[in-house]
Amino acid sequence: MLNLKDILVVSLEQAVAAPFCSNRLAHAGARVIKIERAEGDFARGYDSVVHGESAYFVWLNQGKESLVLDIKAAADAELLHRILTRADVFIQNLAPGAAQRAGLGSDELLKRYPGLICCDISGYGEQGEYGTMKAYDLLVQCESGMASITGTPEAPGRIGVSACDINCGQQAYAAILEALIEREQSNTGCIIKVSLFDGMAEWLAVPLLHYDYAGQIQARVGINHATISPYGAYRCRDGLDIVLAIQNEREWRRFCAQVLGDESLVADARLQSNQVRVVNRDYVDQLIGEVFSRLDQASAVERLREAGIAYGKLNDIAGLSAHPQLRRVKVDTPGGDVQVAAVAAIRSNETEKPRSVPAIGEHSDAIRNEFS
Numbered sequence: 464m465l466n467l468k469d470i471l472v473v474s475l476e477q478a479v480a481a482p483f484c485s486n487r488l489a490h491a492g493a494r495v496i497k498i499e500r501a502e503g504d505f506a507r508g509y510d511s512v513v514h515g516e517s518a519y520f521v522w523l524n525q526g527k528e529s530l531v532l533d534i535k536a537a538a539d540a541e542l543l544h545r546i547l548t549r550a551d552v553f554i555q556n557l558a559p560g561a562a563q564r565a566g567l568g569s570d571e572l573l574k575r576y577p578g579l580i581c582c583d584i585s586g587y588g589e590q591g592e593y594g595t596m597k598a599y600d601l602l603v604q605c606e607s608g609m610a611s612i613t614g615t616p617e618a619p620g621r622i623g624v625s626a627c628d629i630n631c632g633q634q635a636y637a638a639i640l641e642a643l644i645e646r647e648q649s650n651t652g653c654i655i656k657v658s659l660f661d662g663m664a665e666w667l668a669v670p671l672l673h674y675d676y677a678g679q680i681q682a683r684v685g686i687n688h689a690t691i692s693p694y695g696a697y698r699c700r701d702g703l704d705i706v707l708a709i710q711n712e713r714e715w716r717r718f719c720a721q722v723l724g725d726e727s728l729v730a731d732a733r734l735q736s737n738q739v740r741v742v743n744r745d746y747v748d749q750l751i752g753e754v755f756s757r758l759d760q761a762s763a764v765e766r767l768r769e770a771g772i773a774y775g776k777l778n779d780i781a782g783l784s785a786h787p788q789l790r791r792v793k794v795d796t797p798g799g800d801v802q803v804a805a806v807a808a809i810r811s812n813e814t815e816k817p818r819s820v821p822a823i824g825e826h827s828d829a830i831r832n833e834f835s
Contacts, residue, residue, distance in 0.1 A: 465643055465644060465647050466492075467488070467491045467492040467493045467643075468492040468493070468494075470488070470492075470493040470494065470551045470552065470643065471493070471494050471496070471546075471549055471550045471551050471552070472485055472488050472489075472493050472494065472495045472496070472550070472551065472552040472553075472554065473496050473498065473543075473546055473547060473550045473552070473553050473554070474495060474496070474497050474498065474527075474553075474554040474555070475498045475534070475553075475554070475555040475556075475557060475562070475567065476497060476498070476504065476554060476555065476556055477504045477505055477506065477556065477557070478504070478505065478506050478556065478599075478628070479506065479519065479523060479600065479625050479628035479629070479632065480556055480584050480627075480628040480629075480631040480632045480635070480659060481554050481555065481556035481582075481584050481632065481635070482497075482504070482506065482523035482524055482632070483523055483628060483629055483631075483632025483633065483636075484554060484582070484584070484632040484633075484635040484636045484639070485497065485527065485554055486522075486523045486524060486525060486526070486527070486632075487632070487633070487636040487806075488552070488636065488639065489525065489526035489527055489818075490525070490526065490806055490818075493551075493552075494528070495526065495527045495528065496527070496528050496530050496546065496826075496830060497524065497527040497528065497529050497530065497821070498530055498532050498534070498543070499529055499530065499531050499532075499823060499824065500531070500532075500533070501531055501533070501823075501824075502823075503529075503531075503823040504520065504524075506519045506520050506523070507520045507823070513796065513798065513801055514796055514797075514798025514799045514801060515797075515798040516796050516797065516798050516820065520820065521794065521796055521801060521803065521820050522803065524820050524821065525794050525803075525818040525819070525820055526818045526819065527820075527821055528821060528825070528826035528829075528830065529821035529822065529823060529824055529825045529826055529827070530824070530826055530827050530830045530831075531823060531824035531827050534565050534567070535565065540565070540566065542831065542834060543567075544575075545834045546830070546834050547572065547575075547576055547579065548576065549834075550576070550579060551578070551579070551580060551643070552579070552580045552581075552582065552639055552643075553567075553569075553572060553579055553580070553581050553582070554582045554584065554635070554639075555567065555582075555583060555584070556583075556584035556585070558597055559585060559586075559589070559594065559595045559596065559597065560595065562583070569581035569583055569654040569656075570654070573652055573653070573654055576652065577651055577652060578646065578650065578651065578652045579652040580639060580642045580643065580646065580652045580653055580655065581652065581653075581654045581655065582635050582638070582639055582654075582655040582656075582657065583654070583655070583656045583657070584631060584632075584635055584657050584658070584659075585598070585656070585657075585658045585659070586598020586599075586602075586603060586658060586659050586660060587603075587606075587658055587659070587660045588656065588658040588660065588661060589656065593660070598659055598660070600625040600626070600627045600628045600659070601621055603627040603659040603660050603663055604621055604622060604626065604627055604663070606660065607627070607660055607663040607664055607667060608667060608670070608671075609622065609626070609627075609663055609666075609667060611683070612667075612670055612681045612682075612683055612689065613683065614683045614685070615683055615684075615685045616682070616683055616684070616685070618683075619683065620683075626663070626666075627659040627660075627662065627663045628659065630659075630662040630663060630666060631657055631658065631659045631662040634657050634662050635655065635657045638655045638657060639655065642655060669690075670689075673690075684744075686704075686706065686777065687744075688708075690741060691708070691709070691710070691737060691741070692709075692737065692740040692741045692743075692744050692747050693707060693708075693709050693718075693740070693747050693748070693751055694707070694708045694709060695707075695748075696777050697748075697751050697752055697755045697763075698752070698755065698756065699755050699756070699758055699759055699760040699762075699763050700755075700756055700757060700758055700759050701759040701760055703759075703760040703776070703777075704760075704776070704777035705755065705760060705763050705764065705767070705774055705775075705776065705777070706774060706775045706776070706777055707751075707767060707772055707773065707774045707775075708772075708773045708774070709737075709772070710773070712736070712737075714771070714772060715729070715734075716729050717770045717771060717772065718770060718772055720770075721766060721769060721770035722754070722763075722766045722767060722770050722772060723750065723751065723754050724754070728750070733746055734746075734747065760776070789804065790804065790805040791803060791804060791805060792804075792805045792818070793817070794818050794819070794820060795817065795818070795819040795820065796819070796820040797820065797821075797822040797825075
């Protein structure tokens with residue numbers, strides 16, 4: 464039976480996507496050896512806000528062992544291959560072609576280690592005219608069209624986190640778990656290839672289908688939903704915003720009667736279905752805005768709760784930090800203990816274990832001795 468505690472992952476990684484993937488595997492119980500250059504993963508230098516450590520690095524490198532290697536040096540390359548003889552998973556997200564030039568291409572590795580699961584993470588995949596291009600999160604947000612539907616009517620915008628990297632890392636994690644399960648039956652490894660672009664293109668399935676089959680280009684609507692109305696932010700009398708969402712006509716009827724206080728709006732031809740309301744979004748927003756402008760946020764929340772309408776407050780990150788639903792866990796870093804957001808999945812049989820973010824090469828001596 465597959466037990467991730469018996470799985471050894473070797474990750475030649477940098478930045479976000481591959482570290483995200485291996486971090487999930489470490490959380491699930493796998494042993495993860497992170498291969499770094501002498502100067503370390505360049506994500507260590509993004510900032511120094513967490514007791515001298517980078518926020519990105521602290522987030523993505525919990526529970527890993529850091530091994531400094533020069534993969535171009537013969538002795539270090541031999542050490543890496545000795546580790547790979549016992550490894551179950553190899554992950555890499557180097558620049559296009561770099562792994563192959565170092566003798567670490569997936570085809571070559573799988574021939575040498577038939578049980579190894581090799582995962583290559585790239586920007587645009589390895590084929591086509593983009594196959595040799597470097598790619599970073601914002602570039603892929605733009606190339607994929609995501610930025611064109613994000614932002615305000617006046618200007619496109621970047622999603623405020625590394626969405627392409629995160630999505631790609633999560634896709635790689637899922638594919639590796641699938642491959643590990645399959646290997647239990649086949650006793651053979653495989654090659655997995657995941658790109659930032661493919662992951663984001665899949666996420667964009669709905670606006671892509673709207674364009675391909677209806678010729679419709681999704682508009683940028685700020686803190687609103689492009690194809691559902693009302694679904695967005697409204698300003699209350701005290702200057703605070705409420706975000707509300709109507710998902711069906713039953714909710715719309717309750718919203719009109721109990722929140723807007725005018726049941727007759729249900730019969731208004733300009734409001735009789737979601738598609739019609741989207742066309743008449745300005746009128747919908749005007750009606751709701753007039754009511755909410757007379758209510759403070761607390762009163763608006765009370766009405767929405769009583770009517771059973773989904774809502775949220777438009778918080779900032781300070782609001783997240785103080786949010787009553789935020790779960791945190793303690794993580795050790797070279798600069799001291801920190802509290803980080805917990806992973807989303809909660810397993811009933813999981814016991815909390817301490818996690819540490821490694822210093823550069825913290826485990827080099829021990830790993831070299833182990834695999835000497």
